Amino acid sequence: MRTRLFRAVLSAFLLTNSSLLIGTAAAQAPKNWSSSEILLGLKKLNVLGSALYVAAHPDDENTRLIAYLANGRLVETGYLSCTRGDGGQNLIGPELREGLGVIRTQELLAARRIDGGRQFFTRANDFGFSKTPEETFTIWDKEQVLADMVWVIRQRRPDVMITRFPPDARAGHGHHTASAMLAIEAFSAAADPKRFPEQLQYVQPWQAKRLLWNTGSFFVKAGEDMSQYLKLDAGGYNPLLGQSYGEIAARSRSQHRSQGFGSSAQRGEALEYFQPLKGDKATTDLFEGVDLTWNRVPGGAAIGKMIDEVIRKYDPANPSASVAGLLKVRVALEKLPKEAGFWDDEKREEIDELIYGCLGLNLTAISQETTATPDGKLDIAIEALNRSAVPVKVKWLEVPAIDFGFPTVGNMAKQEVNEQLSSGKPFLKKAFITIPTKQSVSQPYWLREAGTTGMYKVPEVVEEFSWPEHPHRGQRIEKREVLGRPENLPVNEVLFAVEVDRVPLYYTKPLQYKSTDPVEGEKYRPLTVVPPVMVNVGGHAYVFADNQPKTVPVMLRAGKAGVKGALALNLPKGWTSEPASIPFELAAKDAEQTVQFRVQPGAGAAEGKSELRAVATVDGQAYSRGYQTIAYTHIPTQTLFPEAVAPLVKLDLKRKGQEIGYLMGAGDEVPDALRQIGYTVTLLKPEDLTEQNLRRFDAVVLGVRAYNTLDRLKTLQPTLLRYVEQGGNLVVQYAVSRGTVLPQIGPYPLTLSNDRVTVENAPVTFLNPTQPLLNTPNKITSKDFEGWVQEQGLYYPSQWDPKYQTVLSSNDPGEKAKESAILVADYGKGHYIYTGLSLFRELPAGVPGAYRLLTNMVSLGK
Numbered sequence: 001m002r003t004r005l006f007r008a009v010l011s012a013f014l015l016t017n018s019s020l021l022i023g024t025a026a027a028q029a030p031k032n033w034s035s036s037e038i039l040l041g042l043k044k045l046n047v048l049g050s051a052l053y054v055a056a057h058p059d060d061e062n063t064r065l066i067a068y069l070a071n072g073r074l075v076e077t078g079y080l081s082c083t084r085g086d087g088g089q090n091l092i093g094p095e096l097r098e099g100l101g102v103i104r105t106q107e108l109l110a111a112r113r114i115d116g117g118r119q120f121f122t123r124a125n126d127f128g129f130s131k132t133p134e135e136t137f138t139i140w141d142k143e144q145v146l147a148d149m150v151w152v153i154r155q156r157r158p159d160v161m162i163t164r165f166p167p168d169a170r171a172g173h174g175h176h177t178a179s180a181m182l183a184i185e186a187f188s189a190a191a192d193p194k195r196f197p198e199q200l201q202y203v204q205p206w207q208a209k210r211l212l213w214n215t216g217s218f219f220v221k222a223g224e225d226m227s228q229y230l231k232l233d234a235g236g237y238n239p240l241l242g243q244s245y246g247e248i249a250a251r252s253r254s255q256h257r258s259q260g261f262g263s264s265a266q267r268g269e270a271l272e273y274f275q276p277l278k279g280d281k282a283t284t285d286l287f288e289g290v291d292l293t294w295n296r297v298p299g300g301a302a303i304g305k306m307i308d309e310v311i312r313k314y315d316p317a318n319p320s321a322s323v324a325g326l327l328k329v330r331v332a333l334e335k336l337p338k339e340a341g342f343w344d345d346e347k348r349e350e351i352d353e354l355i356y357g358c359l360g361l362n363l364t365a366i367s368q369e370t371t372a373t374p375d376g377k378l379d380i381a382i383e384a385l386n387r388s389a390v391p392v393k394v395k396w397l398e399v400p401a402i403d404f405g406f407p408t409v410g411n412m413a414k415q416e417v418n419e420q421l422s423s424g425k426p427f428l429k430k431a432f433i434t435i436p437t438k439q440s441v442s443q444p445y446w447l448r449e450a451g452t453t454g455m456y457k458v459p460e461v462v463e464e465f466s467w468p469e470h471p472h473r474g475q476r477i478e479k480r481e482v483l484g485r486p487e488n489l490p491v492n493e494v495l496f497a498v499e500v501d502r503v504p505l506y507y508t509k510p511l512q513y514k515s516t517d518p519v520e521g522e523k524y525r526p527l528t529v530v531p532p533v534m535v536n537v538g539g540h541a542y543v544f545a546d547n548q549p550k551t552v553p554v555m556l557r558a559g560k561a562g563v564k565g566a567l568a569l570n571l572p573k574g575w576t577s578e579p580a581s582i583p584f585e586l587a588a589k590d591a592e593q594t595v596q597f598r599v600q601p602g603a604g605a606a607e608g609k610s611e612l613r614a615v616a617t618v619d620g621q622a623y624s625r626g627y628q629t630i631a632y633t634h635i636p637t638q639t640l641f642p643e644a645v646a647p648l649v650k651l652d653l654k655r656k657g658q659e660i661g662y663l664m665g666a667g668d669e670v671p672d673a674l675r676q677i678g679y680t681v682t683l684l685k686p687e688d689l690t691e692q693n694l695r696r697f698d699a700v701v702l703g704v705r706a707y708n709t710l711d712r713l714k715t716l717q718p719t720l721l722r723y724v725e726q727g728g729n730l731v732v733q734y735a736v737s738r739g740t741v742l743p744q745i746g747p748y749p750l751t752l753s754n755d756r757v758t759v760e761n762a763p764v765t766f767l768n769p770t771q772p773l774l775n776t777p778n779k780i781t782s783k784d785f786e787g788w789v790q791e792q793g794l795y796y797p798s799q800w801d802p803k804y805q806t807v808l809s810s811n812d813p814g815e816k817a818k819e820s821a822i823l824v825a826d827y828g829k830g831h832y833i834y835t836g837l838s839l840f841r842e843l844p845a846g847v848p849g850a851y852r853l854l855t856n857m858v859s860l861g862k
Contacts, residue, residue: 028113028636029524030364033357035316036240040071041354042314042322045329046307048300048343049075049292050157053117053214054149054183055164056175057126058085058104059256062164062214063115064249065272068234070116072245075159075292076346078118080152080484081108082145082179083126084446087790089736091260091666091709092632096841098447099630099640100258101126105486106635107255115252120156120484122148123446123456128790129758130174131812133181139454146182146189147199152484153190154203157342159290161187161211163277170219180213180277187211187278202480209290210279214272226273230282235270246270257634260708260739297340303332303347319358320388326355327503352505360387362426363509365399365494370513371530371590371639372491373559374439378527380511382429382494386421394419394427395497395504433492433511435529439463441625442491442528443641445482458483491527525637530559533586534627535567535614535644540669541846542599542612542646543676545653549578549600552646554614556593557627558586565618569597572611574604575648584616601650608651609787609846614644647846653677654777655855656862657698657729663689665706670733670854673843674701677851679858686712689719691726699729699858704840707735707745714742721747725828731857734795734836746804746834747827753798755818756836757810760788765809765817773807773824773833773856780856784849785810793836796820804834824860831860 033041051069055061061079070077086101095103105121112119122145130136153161165171167180189195191207215229237244246266253263274286282288294304310325330351336344356363362385372378386392394417419427440448440463446456463477477489490510498505511527538553554567564585569577578598586593599612615624625641655678662671663684671681682697694700700723707713713720724730724747735745737752744750764785766774774780785792792810797820807822825832835857842850 029522030362031357033319033354033360035319036242038319038322038354038357039311039314039316040074040238040240041350041357042307042311044074045347045350045354046294046304046311047074047292048294048296048347049073049159049287049290051075051077051160051162051286052153052156052158052208053077053079053162053164054082054179055079056082056173056179057088058083058108059253059259059261060164060176060179061111061117062249062272063111063252064234064245064266064270065162065214066112066117067115067248067252068232068236068245068272071238071241071248072234072236073287075287076118076156077116078120078152078156078158079108079112080120080122080149082122082124082149082175082182084121085126085259087126087128088259089666089705090258091705092258094667094669095630096844098642099628102444102630102638102640103258103632103635104256106638107258109486110255110635111252114255115248119486120152121486122152123451123458123483124148125451125454125456126175127453129756129794130178131758131815132169132174133178134174135758136174136178140178141452141455142182144455146186147196148483149182149186150190150196151199151203151480153186153208154199154206155484157206157208159209160286161208162274162286163211163213166213166215166219166275167277183211184278199480208279209287210282211277212274212282212286213277215275216273229273229275230284230286231271231273232286233269234272235266235268244268255634257632297343298337300336300340300343303329303336306332320360320390323355323358323388323390323500326351326358327501330355330503352507355500355505356507358388359390359392359500361385361392361498361507362387363494363496363507364514365492365509365511367511367513367527369589370525371528371559372435373530373532374435375437376435376560377432378435379430379432382431383426384419384421384496384498385424385426387424389423390500392421393499394421395499397429397497398495399433399492435491439491439529441531441641442488442526442639443625445485445488447640463489488526491529520633523636528639530627530639531623531625531641532559532618533557533563533565533616533623534559534641535616535624536626536628537612537614537644537646538594539646539672539676540844541649541673541676543649543651543653543673543846543851544601545651545655545677547601549598552577552597552599552612553594554597554644556584556586556595556616558589558591561589562587563618565616567595567614567616569599570613570615571599572605572648574602574606575610575612576600576602599648601648605650608649608848610648610650611645612648649846649848649851651848651851652778653852653855655679656777656859659697660858661688661694661697661700663700663702663706663710665703665709665733665735668704668733668840669844670701670703670840673851673854674858677855686710686716689716691719691722694719694723694728695726697728698862699731699860701731701858702733704733705735706732707740707742711741717742717745721827721832724830724832727829727861729831729833729858729860729862731833731835733839734793737795746823746825747832748801748803748825750797750800750804750823750834752795755796755798755820756794757792757796757812757818757821759812760790760792760838761786762792762810762812767806767809767819771805771807771824773822773860776856777859778852778856780849780852784852786849787847788838788842788850789845789847790841791838793821793838796836797823797834801825822857833857833860 084101085104163180165176171177250263250265294300368379451457492511534557536555568581628640630638804823809817
C-alpha cells in the first residue's frame with residue numbers, strides 16, 4: 001500500500017504540480033515562512049481564480065501586474081514566455097545562445113520567486129530579432145508552439161488571459177506580435193476537443209473567460225483617449241509584505257541582469273489598461289463574472305467558511321495554533337465530489353505548504369557532493385526539524401534509488417522512522433544512495449537533442465528508469481511531463497511521510513548540494529549527474545591563415561575516480577593531428593588534465609569552415625561532451641554539457657600590424673578571435689587608457705556595448721580620440737541606442753538607432769569598392785558574407801556626419817537599404833570605425849568572412 005501511495009504522490013508531483021509549477025524547487029534554499037506571509041497564504045486559500053500572462057521573451061512580462069495579481073488579488077498567476085531569450089545579448093558575461101537561454105530562464109525563476117508568479121515556456125527558440133510575425137512563423141513551428149500554449153492553458157485553467165503585446169505591428173518585434181496572435185488562437189483552441197486531442201488523455205478542454213491586451217502609453221498614439229479601456233490601479237501597498245506592488249516589481253525585474261534591466265521602484269498610483277481581444281467583455285474588473293470564491297466548487301461553500309474561521313483566529317505570534325484548523329479544512333477537502341478535482345488539488349497543495357510554514361518545518365535532503373555519475377554512490381544527509389510546539393512525527397522515508405543505506409522493505413529503498421520531532425531538535429540521518437545506471441546526464445531537457453533554428457526538440461522519453469525492483473521499473477518520464485517546465489526535474493528526491501495530529505502528510509524534497517560561501521553565505525545548487533569523463537576543447541574556433549600547425553588544447557575532467565582511456569580528435573578529410581591519440585588516467589574525481597594536439601591542414605583540406613570533435617573512449621564507450629558551469633550571484637549555479645566541438649577555419653588571410661588593445665564592454669569572445677589570426681592582444685581596463693599607453697597599439701578595439709556599460713568612457717573619450725588624432729586606429733563595435741554613457745561616441749556626430757538587418761545572409765552591395773577597408777590587406781567580396789549566423793548586424797546609425805564614409809549596404813526583404821553597417825572617418829592622422837556588424841556572433845561561429853573583415857578593420861592605415 002505504501003508503494004502505491006508513493007507512486008500516487010510522485011505522480012501527482014510530476015504531473016499536476018512540479019511538471020509545470022514548482023520548477024524552482026530543484027535549486028533554491030528551503031523557504032522560511034514569515035508570519036505575515038502565512039496570513040497572506042491563508043487569505044489566498046479563499047480565492048479560487050487564475051490568470052495567465054503571455055509574451056515572447058524573458059523580461060517582456062509586466063512584473064508589476066504579476067505582483068499585483070499574485071499578492072493583491074491572490075489569484076494563481078503565471079507567465080508564459082514563448083522563448084527562453086536565447087537570441088539576445090548578454091551584459092554580464094560571454095554566454096550567448098544556449099548558455100544565455102539558461103541564464104535568462106533562471107533569471108525568470110528568480111523574478112517569479114519575488115513577485116509570486118509561476119513560470120512556463122514553449123519550445124520556441126529565440127532566433128534573434130524578427131521584424132514580422134510572418135517571418136517568425138516561417139522559423140517557428142507555429143503548430144508546435146500553439147500546442148505547447150494550449151497544454152499550459154489546459155493544465156492551469158486560467159480564468160483570464162492577458163497578452164503583453166498587441167497582435168499587430170505596434171508590438172515592434174515579430175516574436176512579440178506572434179505571441180499575441182498565438183494567444184488569441186490558443187484561447188479558443190484550448191476549449192476545442194478537436195484541437196490537440198492527444199492531450200486529453202491527461203487534461204480536459206478549458207475555456208478562459210476572456211483574453212485582454214495589457215496596453216499602455218508606449219503602444220497608443222499621443223493624445224489617445226485611454227478612458228475607453230478597462231483599467232486598474234496596480235500600484236497599491238501590501239502591508240503584509242511591507243511593499244507596494246511597484247516595489248516588488250522593481251526587485252523582480254531587476255533579476256534580468258543579463259539584459260541590463262535594473263529598475264527603480266515605483267510607489268503610488270500605477271494604472272494598467274486593458275483592451276479586449278476575445279471572450280466576454282469586462283467593464284469594471286479583470287475577473288468580472290468569475291466566481292473567485294469556494295462557491296465555484298460543488299460543496300465548497302462550507303470550506304470557505306472554515307477557512308474564514310482559521311483566518312479570524314490566526315495569531316501572528318503563534319502561527320502553529322492554526323495547524324489544527326488547517327487540518328480540519330484538509331480533511332473536509334477529501335470529502336468534496338470528484339468535480340472539484342482541479343481546485344481540490346491546488347488548495348490541498350497550498351494547505352500542506354501552509355502547515356509546513358506554520359510548524360516551522362525544515363525538511364532537507366543534502367548531497368555531500370555536487371556531482372555523481374550513473375551507477376555512482378553518493379553520501380547524503382537527511383534532516384527533519386520541527387520548530388513549533390505541535391507534535392510532529394516522521395513516519396517513514398522513501399527515495400527512488402538502488403541502495404538507500406537502509407533495509408529494503410517491499411520494493412522500495414525505504415526506512416520506517418516513527419520519530420517524534422521535539423521542538424527545535426533535529427532528526428538527522430546519514431545514508432547513501434546509488435544513482436541508476438541509465439540515469440541521463442543533467443543536460444537541460446530542451447538541449448539534449450539537436451533542434452532547429454526556430455524550435456528546441458524535446459525527446460519523446462526524457463528519462464527511463466532502471467532501478468531494479470522499483471515501482472518505476474520500465475516506466476518513463478515522457479515529454480508531456482516536462483513540456484512547459486522551466487528546468488529539469490530533480491535528479492533524486494526524498495519523500496517525507498509525516499503525521500500531524502494523526503493526519504498523514506507527504507512532502508517531497510529534492511536532493512541538493514549545500515555549501516557556505518565566505519562572502520555570500522549559505523548557497524544551494526542542484527545535484528548534477530555527469531558522465532565518467534568530460535572533454536572540453538580549448539577555444540571556440542581555430543583559424544588557419546596558412547598551413548602551419550596550431551596547438552589545440554583539450555581538457556579532460558573526471559566524473560568519478562579511476563577513469564582511464566584514450567583521447568583522439570575526429571577531423572575532416574585532409575586534416576591531421578599529432579599525436580593521433582593520447583592515453584589518459586585520472587585517479588581522483590573532478591581531477592583535470594589538459595593534453596595538446598598539433599592540428600594541421602594538409603593539401604586535401606578544403607577552404608572555409610569545418611569542424612573538429614574531441615572524443616574520449618573509456619571501456620569501449622565514447623564520450624564527447626564537455627563541462628560548462630554558469631555561475632552568477634543572482635541565480636543558482638547551472639551546469640551544461642556542450643558537445644566537444646570547435647570550428648576549423650582554413651582561409652587565405654593577410655594581416656598588418658601586430659599589437660591590439662582591447663577594451664571589453666558587455667563581454668564577448670572577439671579577443672580570442674584576434675589571437676587566432678596571429679595578433680598580440682592586450683586586454684585593457686579603463687585605467688589603462690592613457691595617451692602614453694595607447695601609443696604602442698596598432699589598433700584599439702572596443703567590445704560590444706562598451707559605451708553602454710563603461711561609465712568612465714564619458715571622461716576617457718577625449719583620450720581615445722587623441723589616440724586616433726595622433727595616428728591610431730580605433731574600432732568601435734555596436735552600442736545599444738538607449739543608455740549610452742555620453743551623447744556622442746564618435747569624433748563627428750552620429751545618431752544610433754534600432755535599425756538592423758536580421759536576415760543574416762542578406763545580399764551586400766559595396767558602396768565604395770575602392771575604400772581601403774574593402775581592399776587592404778584582404779580583398780573583400782560578397783563571398784565573405786556567406787554562412788553568417790543569426791543576424792547580419794544591429795543598432796546601425798540612422799544619421800551621421802558627411803565626414804563618415806559608408807562602406808556597404810544591405811537590407812531585409814521589402815525594406816530600404818541600410819548603409820551604416822560600417823562607418824569610417826579620417827580623424828587627424830588616424831581612423832575611427834564604427835560597425836554594427838554582428839562580429840561578436842560570427843567570429844566564435846567560425847565564419848571565414850568575419851575574420852577577413854575584422855583583419856581589414858584593425859589593419860586600416862598600416
